[in-house]
Amino acid sequence: xxxxxxxxxxxxxxxxxxxxxxxxxxxxxxxxxxxxxxxxxxxxxxxxxxxxxxxxxxxxxxxxxxxxxxxxxxxx
Amino acid sequence: xxxxxxxxxxxxxxxxxxxxxxxxxxxxxxxxxxxxxxxxxxxxxxxxxxxxxxxxxxxxxxxxxxxxxxxxxxxxxxxxxxxxxxxxxxxxxxxxxxxxxxxxxxxxxxxxxxxxxxxxxxxxxxxxxxxxxxxxx
Numbered sequence: 001x002x003x004x005x006x007x008x009x010x011x012x013x014x015x016x017x018x019x020x021x022x023x024x025x026x027x028x029x030x031x032x033x034x035x036x037x038x039x040x041x042x043x044x045x046x047x048x049x050x051x052x053x054x055x056x057x058x059x060x061x062x063x064x065x066x067x068x069x070x071x072x073x074x075x076x
Numbered sequence: 077x078x079x080x081x082x083x084x085x086x087x088x089x090x091x092x093x094x095x096x097x098x099x100x101x102x103x104x105x106x107x108x109x110x111x112x113x114x115x116x117x118x119x120x121x122x123x124x125x126x127x128x129x130x131x132x133x134x135x136x137x138x139x140x141x142x143x144x145x146x147x148x149x150x151x152x153x154x155x156x157x158x159x160x161x162x163x164x165x166x167x168x169x170x171x172x173x174x175x176x177x178x179x180x181x182x183x184x185x186x187x188x189x190x191x192x193x194x195x196x197x198x199x200x201x202x203x204x205x206x207x208x209x210x211x212x213x
Contacts, residue, residue, distance in 0.1 A: 044167045045149075052150050059150040065113065066151075068166050 002027035003063055008055075015054045028064040039072035047072070085142045088207050093146075093156050096129035096209070098181065101143055102153040105210055106130050113165035117153045120172045126181055130210045139207060157181065 005023040008030055012021040019036030032051070039047045047070045055063055093099055098121070104110030106118045121128050133140040133152055144150055147161045155162045157180055162168060171177035 044170070045161060045163055048163065048167065049148065057150075060152075067113075069170075 003030075003058075005030060008032060008063070008066070011054055012051060016050060029067075030063065030065065031067045031069075033069045033071075035071040035073050037073050039070055040074065042072070044070075083142070085138050086146060089139070089143055089146055092129070092131060092207055092209055094159050096156075097158050098126060098128040099156045099209075100128055100130045100153055101133050101139075101156075102130055103132070103134050105132055110134060111152070113151075114153045117155060117165045117168050120168055120177070121155075124172070124178065124181065124183065126183075131207055132210070135208070 003025075004027070005025045008025070009021045009023040009032075012023070012032065012034060013019050016034075016036060016038045019034060019038055021032050021034045023030055023032045025031060034051060038050060042050070048068055051068055051070065052059055052066070055066070059066060100106075100114075100117060100121065102109060102111075102114035102118065104114055106122070109115035109118055118130070131139070133143065140152060143152075143154065147154055147156075149161055149164065151164050153164055153168075155164075155168050162171070162177075162180065168177060171180070
């Protein structure tokens with residue numbers, strides 16, 4: 001079953017409160033531009049892990065690759 | 077973290093990571109990367125003329141499985157510097173672009189260059205090593 005960019009967007013936004021995501025992809029390889037207050041103060045590794053954790057073992061499997069560009073925003 | 081006492085693959089990975097100041101786990105080899113993300117990460121390290129060790133995770137699925145269990149990072153490539161996970165392709169590229177990677181690699185200060193880090197030790201000897209480390213240090 002292929003994955004839609006829309007599904008990824010919805011899941012990122014619903015599982016990481018306050019986050020906005022723009023996702024594009026071909027069903028296997030995806031690129032996501034993500035921003036939100038949840039990333040503020042975290043190391044890059046931790047920022048990426050936060051998003052990876054939304055998908056768990058689907059990464060590398062159902063979702064072959066997910067390229068991330070993450071911007072922390074101020075919480076307000 | 078409670079792991080079984082004996083996990084040869086995990087131990088081999090752990091020693092590879094601690095023995096090589098710059099080590100990249102990738103799909104394919106630096107000369108023949110098998111994935112665009114691995115290729116881009118190699119390209120960054122080569123652009124910096126940074127010596128690094130490389131491990132191809134493709135020959136045995138257990139390498140990747142244990143590596144991800146060890147690092148908590150689900151995808152390949154994974155770059156480690158001085159025993160610490162730096163990240164995958166996105167992070168390496170971003171850090172290269174803003175100069176953080178060069179800083180981390182000590183390119184301004186005393187570089188990790190020229191360290192006598194067991195070149196060849198990983199693949200020496202008669203028995204097949206669980207990991208083939210292409211040592212480009």
